[in-house]
Amino acid sequence: MNFRSVRLAFSKSKSGFVRWLYALVATALLVLAAPAWAEAPQSRLVIGVPLEPPHLDPTSGAAAAIDEVVYANVFEGLTRLTPNGTVAPSLAESWSASPDGLSWTLRLKQGVTFSDGTAFNADTVRFSLMRIVAAGSTNAQKALFAPVRDIQVIDAATVVIHLSRPVANLPYLLAWGDAAMVSPQSAATNGTRPVGTGPYTLSRWQRGGELELVRREDYWGRAPQTQHLTFRFIGDPAAAFAAVRGGDVDAFPNYPAPETIGELKRDPALVVTQGLSEGKVIMAMNNARAPFSDIRVRRALSYAIDRQAIIDGAMFGFGKPIGSHYSRQAAGYVDLTNRYPHDVAKARALLAEAGYPNGLDVTLRIPPRPYARRSAEVLVNQLAAANVRVKVETLEWAQWLDQVFGRKQFDLTIVEHVEPMDYDIYGRKDYYFGYNSPAFDALLAAVNTAPDEATRVSLLGDLQRKIADDAVNVFLFQSARIGVHKAGIDGIWINAPIAANDMTGVTQSGIARGTATASNGKILPWNWIGFGLLAALLAFSVHRLGAAWTAKKVAGHAATLLAASVVIFALLQVLPGDPAAYMMGLNASPEAVATLRQQMGLDGPIIARYLSWVGGLFSGDFGISYTYQTPVAALILERLSVSLPLAISALILSVIIALPVGVLAARHRGKALDTGLIGLMQAGIAIPNFWLGLLLILLFSVGLGWFPAGGYSGWTSLVLPALALAAPQAAILARVLRTSLLDTLGDDYVRTARAKGLSKNAALLRHALPNAWIPVLTVLGLQAPFLLAGSVVIENVFSLPGLGRLAFQAVSQRDLIVVQGVVMVLVAAVVLVSLVIDIAYAVADPRQRDAALNGGRK
Numbered sequence: 001m002n003f004r005s006v007r008l009a010f011s012k013s014k015s016g017f018v019r020w021l022y023a024l025v026a027t028a029l030l031v032l033a034a035p036a037w038a039e040a041p042q043s044r045l046v047i048g049v050p051l052e053p054p055h056l057d058p059t060s061g062a063a064a065a066i067d068e069v070v071y072a073n074v075f076e077g078l079t080r081l082t083p084n085g086t087v088a089p090s091l092a093e094s095w096s097a098s099p100d101g102l103s104w105t106l107r108l109k110q111g112v113t114f115s116d117g118t119a120f121n122a123d124t125v126r127f128s129l130m131r132i133v134a135a136g137s138t139n140a141q142k143a144l145f146a147p148v149r150d151i152q153v154i155d156a157a158t159v160v161i162h163l164s165r166p167v168a169n170l171p172y173l174l175a176w177g178d179a180a181m182v183s184p185q186s187a188a189t190n191g192t193r194p195v196g197t198g199p200y201t202l203s204r205w206q207r208g209g210e211l212e213l214v215r216r217e218d219y220w221g222r223a224p225q226t227q228h229l230t231f232r233f234i235g236d237p238a239a240a241f242a243a244v245r246g247g248d249v250d251a252f253p254n255y256p257a258p259e260t261i262g263e264l265k266r267d268p269a270l271v272v273t274q275g276l277s278e279g280k281v282i283m284a285m286n287n288a289r290a291p292f293s294d295i296r297v298r299r300a301l302s303y304a305i306d307r308q309a310i311i312d313g314a315m316f317g318f319g320k321p322i323g324s325h326y327s328r329q330a331a332g333y334v335d336l337t338n339r340y341p342h343d344v345a346k347a348r349a350l351l352a353e354a355g356y357p358n359g360l361d362v363t364l365r366i367p368p369r370p371y372a373r374r375s376a377e378v379l380v381n382q383l384a385a386a387n388v389r390v391k392v393e394t395l396e397w398a399q400w401l402d403q404v405f406g407r408k409q410f411d412l413t414i415v416e417h418v419e420p421m422d423y424d425i426y427g428r429k430d431y432y433f434g435y436n437s438p439a440f441d442a443l444l445a446a447v448n449t450a451p452d453e454a455t456r457v458s459l460l461g462d463l464q465r466k467i468a469d470d471a472v473n474v475f476l477f478q479s480a481r482i483g484v485h486k487a488g489i490d491g492i493w494i495n496a497p498i499a500a501n502d503m504t505g506v507t508q509s510g511i512a513r514g515t516a517t518a519s520n521g522k523i524l525p526w527n528w529i530g531f532g533l534l535a536a537l538l539a540f541s542v543h544r545l546g547a548a549w550t551a552k553k554v555a556g557h558a559a560t561l562l563a564a565s566v567v568i569f570a571l572l573q574v575l576p577g578d579p580a581a582y583m584m585g586l587n588a589s590p591e592a593v594a595t596l597r598q599q600m601g602l603d604g605p606i607i608a609r610y611l612s613w614v615g616g617l618f619s620g621d622f623g624i625s626y627t628y629q630t631p632v633a634a635l636i637l638e639r640l641s642v643s644l645p646l647a648i649s650a651l652i653l654s655v656i657i658a659l660p661v662g663v664l665a666a667r668h669r670g671k672a673l674d675t676g677l678i679g680l681m682q683a684g685i686a687i688p689n690f691w692l693g694l695l696l697i698l699l700f701s702v703g704l705g706w707f708p709a710g711g712y713s714g715w716t717s718l719v720l721p722a723l724a725l726a727a728p729q730a731a732i733l734a735r736v737l738r739t740s741l742l743d744t745l746g747d748d749y750v751r752t753a754r755a756k757g758l759s760k761n762a763a764l765l766r767h768a769l770p771n772a773w774i775p776v777l778t779v780l781g782l783q784a785p786f787l788l789a790g791s792v793v794i795e796n797v798f799s800l801p802g803l804g805r806l807a808f809q810a811v812s813q814r815d816l817i818v819v820q821g822v823v824m825v826l827v828a829a830v831v832l833v834s835l836v837i838d839i840a841y842a843v844a845d846p847r848q849r850d851a852a853l854n855g856g857r858k
Helices: 005-012 015-031 063-070 123-134 237-245 258-265 294-304 308-316 344-353 370-385 397-406 423-427 438-448 453-469 526-545 546-572 579-584 591-597 604-616 634-666 672-686 689-703 716-745 748-755 760-789 791-795 803-813 816-844 846-853
Strands: 042-049 077-083 087-089 092-097 104-110 148-155 158-163 199-207 212-215 228-233 268-286 361-368 388-396 412-417 473-486
Touching: 005 546, 042 063, 042 087, 042 237, 092 237, 104 123, 123 158, 123 591, 237 258, 237 689, 258 397, 258 473, 268 370, 294 344, 294 370, 294 388, 308 370, 308 473, 361 370, 361 397, 370 388, 397 412, 397 591, 423 438, 423 453, 423 716, 438 453, 473 791, 546 604, 546 816, 604 816, 634 672, 634 716, 634 760, 634 803, 634 816, 672 716, 689 716, 716 791, 760 816, 791 803, 803 816
Parallel strands: 042 228, 361 388, 361 412
Antiparallel strands: 077 087, 092 104, 104 158, 148 158, 199 212, 212 228, 268 412, 268 473
């Protein structure tokens, strides 16, 4: 057979498959091009960040990811932290303490306004600070500000903070994001529509993808150089590396892939920096139960570990050892790393003295963080040398918060505490590691009531020594802050005295822009498009198959949806993990967590919550996301604007690839071409799509620079992921089509057509192919929902804000209302595809069509 004869046969075919194929190609191009509204304004910086903030209100919740976006950029405090950790004036020009330390007088800057035009004054300060300590406050640092008794307004530019006890470091605490100044008019909506006094405002937020800030033209202070800041959320280390190498991001201040730094350093277009963060990684021990209630056991484990070996083996040499719960750059730091030098013999002797001559069997329960997993691998071997046998269990983050942090069901765990100056957690009686020491409590009280900074710093040294002497936990290392940015960018923080990305002082010159662009956030109205297509489908079904058959099918699928809603809701209620605890973080008080649970409606009766949810579904109200504090329906539609074009494009590409491959393989059965195509199909099925995606990134993004390595900035961002998704699906379809064609070619009607003189090619395309297509429709029906929701791995590799990634994030964050909504949409998609396949069967198969028109009678 030659290609000319195939072309002629297709053109003469009454089935019109060529026209159908052209239509598929045109549809693929339209779907890919539909979201391609993009802009590339000048003076833009694209910043990579590993975590997406749940919301944008730094005064509600403890997520460090919030400050990484809004600190100093959108919200400002009375004071601010400089890159070296010192306190500098911000909205307060100056401050002074009374001799007894019970009051602080602050002089405020004048002429300051919020981005909505509201004036900042002393009344704003009173509202913001009293809001932190109010009865219904969800501020994670409420306990730190508990000494604030009252705020006295002297005049518009002067306030006096009255305290119940001296707080020597009050200016430092006022520099935290938790103490940011907020306007009374907009405080309630800052989570989704932040209004601050900073130089930037929120322009758009493509949840799961990126967030853009735009410079205020009416900013009261010195305007930053950069007009647009785009924060792109890239948590996967491989995707972060590809984004940096491909030029998709201009800077990654907290780069999550230390294993690739060596390669990045060899690129002259990139600058790699290494500083210190506030993250303190510890191996926490459950002091409240045996054997770790015995100080000798705790000290034995401290002697058993080699900190530098952990840093080298788990963190690729990035990090600094610590000997207590205190960061090295903080005022009053005392180097206690030699308090427990690596000494296996000493560790064994202490265990024997404590009554464990044969060692211990313990369980190490860790969160799903790379630092925890890699540190555990090294620690297991080090502890084994001291005759401590460790069983490692990896938990989801929400499970870890529930079982380890909340219920204290653990022996050992590894976790990073990122809050600055959080030594006070050792004075909390119900904290997860169960430390209780009256001597420490007395030291902490002395620190909190220190009359001056010198006395306070001296007491902090005693406090560090007490924690180390009691071996409360095994203190491993202080995390490094690894930054990567393009040459020509200056002003990005190297050290991180607070988990933030202050971009107000960043300058840029001579940057090669690469492919760092951003979508303008416009999405197609998929809800109306979907309703229109569904109405057209039902009208077609009624016309071709009858109203009775259509009504019967629709009723059956509706019952399936209702049953699925019950199952989904019931299963999610028993899922371990507290959404409120997840949002508030490790340093939040139990009171703040309980208040948030009540505000989220998690304390209501389960039946009432189910009926409320189902009732909302009928009106299109899917509820409000616990995490994002925005309507779930809007979140789903936003993610569908990525997942739906991706799924449709991958489906169409798989058909376009599978059709000629399956036809050619069947046409040349048993020949070399057939053998080669079968091998190609087997390879397509065997190769994981995420591995293929990485190869495509390395070739077309990093190597050739043709397409973005990640993120979503229009149709070009979907080309590589669509190919990665389509390849294995095309291989499956081609095999099914080849097998079905071979079976059909042996049927009587095909042999009759051949006996009447029809060529083999014409018989295959005109008679065999239309009938062989029915099994392929079944496979397509199974593939469509998978491509819509099962592409979570590909979405993660390419950092695409799709529906599958939303579901994965919502499960890990225990955002149950989002999980329920997404799963219901996916169930509805499966049901809808099943309905389409049923209609297609009935139309394609005359027997089923006749049965439908005759009311089901054969």
